[in-house]
Amino acid sequence: MIPVACARLGEEEIDAVVEVLRSGNLRQGMKCSEFEEKFKGAVGAKYATTAANGSVSLQAIYANWIGPGDEVIVPAFTFFATAAMVCHAGGKPVFCDIDPRTFTMDVNDIEDRITRRTRAIAGVHLYGNSCDIDGILEIAVKHGLKVVWDAAQAHLTKYRGKDVGSFGDAVSYSFYATKNMTTGEGGMIASDSPQIIENCILMKQQGQSKKYLHTFLGTNFRMTDVEAAIGIVQLGRLAGFTEKRRENAAFLMKGLEGGDGLVMPYTEPFVEHSYHQFTVLLELEKLKITRDEFAAKLGEAGVGTVVAYPMPLHKQPVFEKILGDQHFPNAEWVAKRCISLPVHPYLSQEDLEKITHEVKNVIESCR
Ligand SMILES: Cc1ncc(COP(=O)(O)O)c(C=O)c1O
Known part of the structure; x- marks a missing residue:
């Protein structure tokens, strides 16, 4: 049977994991930092931070802008997490239709759905195909909205010659086992905004601005160095x-x-x-x-x-x-x-x- 998805880890990934195991440092550490540096370079973003998976990386991004009752416009055809994490961040997804040719958000179906509670648009690069970035950005600028790009399925996808990871407010990635590169479970947030990345780091570290000083209602969704070590090798491939x-x-x-x-x-x-x-x-x-x-x-x-x-x-x-x-x-x-x-x-x-x-x-x- 030819499987529809297939991930193979080689000796390099195994050696990288063994190196972390021998170091005794299993938690988020130097390997996560190295993975972040290399990943942001690969996708052309200024900043990046690792996360436990692509769902919580979306949640951390949404939490930058969304309070109770705030709305995010999400395509009705995407993976569950793009919409569910709006709810987990305290907001409400408002669905819009898709373009049946590209399978991504129909930009002509966004504006009518904007209300005074709308805070953001979630542009999903489904199956690895870019959504209409220019069209979405134009609407976002006109209405003062943020844009969350869900690139869980779009590692190295390019739009008008630029990597989709280098656009807009924040881009969320997944490294789940079947994704184009994997860490087993894992995620990354890429952004050109130091403030957004800072907030996401707070979010994934219990909202601690200093040890045991909690200034933000965060939780724990850090990646581990074991996963990051696999990610570094996979990124090379x-x-x-x-x-x-x-x-x-x-x-x-x-x-x-x-x-x-x-x-x-x-x-x-x-x-x-x-x-x-x-x-x-x-x-x-x-x-x-x-x-x-x-x-x-x-x-x-x-x-x-x-x-x-x-x-x-x-x-x-x-x-x-x-x-x-x-x-x-x-x-x-x-x-x-x-x-x-x-x-x-x-x-x-x-x-x-x-x-x-x-x-x-x-x-x-x-x-
Ligand atoms: C479009 C999209 N968004 C978000 C996610 C969530 O990522 P994860 O499975 O790493 O939580 C996925 C994963 O399948 C996805 O395909």
């Missing part, structure tokens, strides 16, 4: 991983595009996608097959797939309870039809050929 993902995506695109029944992922010409996922849309109206059957047939043929995400956030019971019955046609349309194929850097030429062959086979047999 990230450019190679990303190049391979882009090559794999180009191969899949060439092999699959033009086929009736399947819509290829769309990237604006000025975006360099990092292909955390290679997500296609099934034109179900043209196929005599459901998405589950399509995935099952590919599975039988040895090709793994994943549906990220089968339910848009406004339909999730927890948000329906808070926000009531809402309708975002593009998010719903995409959630019904999306499916991701393997694109990870460990695919061989044989794997790539098998994926395109089997996908075409299933589509042709079901039209």
